[in-house]
Amino acid sequence: MPSNLFRLFPNEHSENLDSVVAVEKISSMDVLESAAPVENGDSEMTTEEPWDQKEAEPNEEEPGGDSCGDRGPSEEAVTEEVAPEIIEEEEEAPAPKVPPTQPDAPKKEHVNVVFIGHVDAGKSTIGGQIMYLTGMVEKRTLEKYEREAKEKNRETWYLSWALDTNQEERDKGKTVEVGRAYFETDKKHFTILDAPGHKSFVPNMIGGASQADLAVLVISARKGEFETGFEKGGQTREHAMLAKTAGVKHLIVLVNKMDDPTVNWSLERYEECKEKLVPFLKKVGFNPKKDIHFMPCSGLTGANLKEPTDMCSWYIGLPFIPQLDSLPSFNRSTDGPVRLPIVDKYKDMGTVILGKLESGCISKAQQLVMMPNRHTVEVLSLLSDDVETDDAEPGENLKLRLKGIEEEEILPGFILCNAENLCHSGRTFDAQIVIIEHKSIICPGYNAVLHIHTCIEEVQITALICMVDKKTGDKSKTRPRFVKQDQVCIARLRTAGTICLETFKDFPQMGRFTLRDEGKTIAIGKVLKLVAERD
Secondary structure, three states: OOHHHHOOOOOOOOOOOHHHHHHHHOOHHHHHHHOOOOOOOOOOOEEOOOOOOOOOOOOOOOOOOOOOOOOOOOOEEOOOOOOOOOOEOOOOOOOOOOOOOOOOOOOOEEEEEEEEOOOOOOHHHHHHHHHHHOOOOOHHHHHHHHHHHHHOOOHHHHHHHHOOOOHHHHHHOOOOOOEEEEEEOOOEEEEEEEOOOOHHHHHHHHHHHOOOOEEEEEEEOOOOHHHHHHOOOOHHHHHHHHHHHOOOOEEEEEEEOOOOOOOOOOHHHHHHHHHHHHHHHHHHOOOOOOOEEEEEOOOOOOOOOOOOOHHHOOOOOOOHHHHHHOOOOOOOOOOOOOEEEOOEEEEOOOEEEEEEOOEOOEEOOOEEEEEOOOEEEEEEEEEEOOEEOOEEOOOOEEEEEEEOOOHHHOOOOOEEEEOOEOOEEEEEEEEEEEEOOOOOOEOOOEEEEEEEOOEEEEEEEEEEEEEEOOOOOOEOOOOOOOEOOOOEEEEEEEEEEEEEEOOOOOOHHHOEEEEEEOOEEEEEEEEEEEEOOOO
């Protein structure tokens, strides 16, 4: 694999996203039927026993997918295995910053919250303030950060240091890795994923969003800053689109820096930001009435994060933390197959892996299989958000110490499964893709970088099967020679190495993906079927 896969991407993003929602009207079943033999050869598939993704919502809207795509029979399985090749590693998952609750406390529902938005919108500052307000950072520690920040002439950055523990991050005031910390409310246990806002670290942001249940889009109300983040080249638009593509269903928009002298808690400025953002979020696929909640706040002072503030008497909703606590349960199914995409691995008295359990339950001493290399492993110990436990349920962030596999035999993007129901793996698949941004035409032979669950891999479009009408969902009878921006097509893709994946219909979280090239998100898509390798 080329070493430039993880170069830092300079990025710009376009405004042309109308096709994202239009493609939701296309039926997955119809699309599968259209995947006729293509130039690089087709193979018959064998089917396996289906399983119900019970937590899926039948009417969920998905970018690059239809509104009924979360349910359905199992996909055609790959009939031959290909020797696994190296999958490039994604960013490290840093160690959590604060000790969580005691192991004897009753388990609360786990919710991963990713903070997204343009650089300097105040994501890390809000994260640090939340940790202080919920008692996860002591006042003495915060005072120490404040003194250290003052010595470096960075007085307003001290709150962000609760999440940005890396010295480089503190010196530059920019999050690079996905910071991780915990806090609790009366009903829920939250893990904060503080994603980088700078355009160079979008791949890291995608890794954070792929583990999230809920996204918090932080925008700055300060005059000029909102416009910079939202206009072409800013990360507000791309982050919101990527969060939706990664499967995030709920979005809270925090209009931050309302205390700034250029804003002074102005209702007019708040409404101006809201009016500009709502049409775009609607295009991306969020339902403004059901999926999005706006609220004003100040990360620096903590106003409207835990308690209401007199500064904005015009806001009648709940403050941020009570709003999080009031969210409905995610109702995850515990009887699906085990699926744990690997985020990171390291050695510590054996092999330790990190990841979020997407489906099924895992217990201590359980025998599992690491895909795609099919190593049988045993769970020696199990930690959920750094608290030792005997079993874990979907949605929990886990550290597993494994027996039967070496650390160097595991790569991010591998999947831990139960032996009775292995995930699919392979290199060739058919997918429905929406071209979001690309100045020139895309032809067979085009290369890009694929982001699917926690996996990053080089991929090539080997054939274009048909075009799809955005409005009607009709498929073209002839094979297109090329595809361009704002168009929807069905294509055959082939990865450089073997990866784990499922069809979007069977398992949305492992069947939706993003294609990036030269630092831009050029397409989003969903896996329709897997294609067997030919001898």
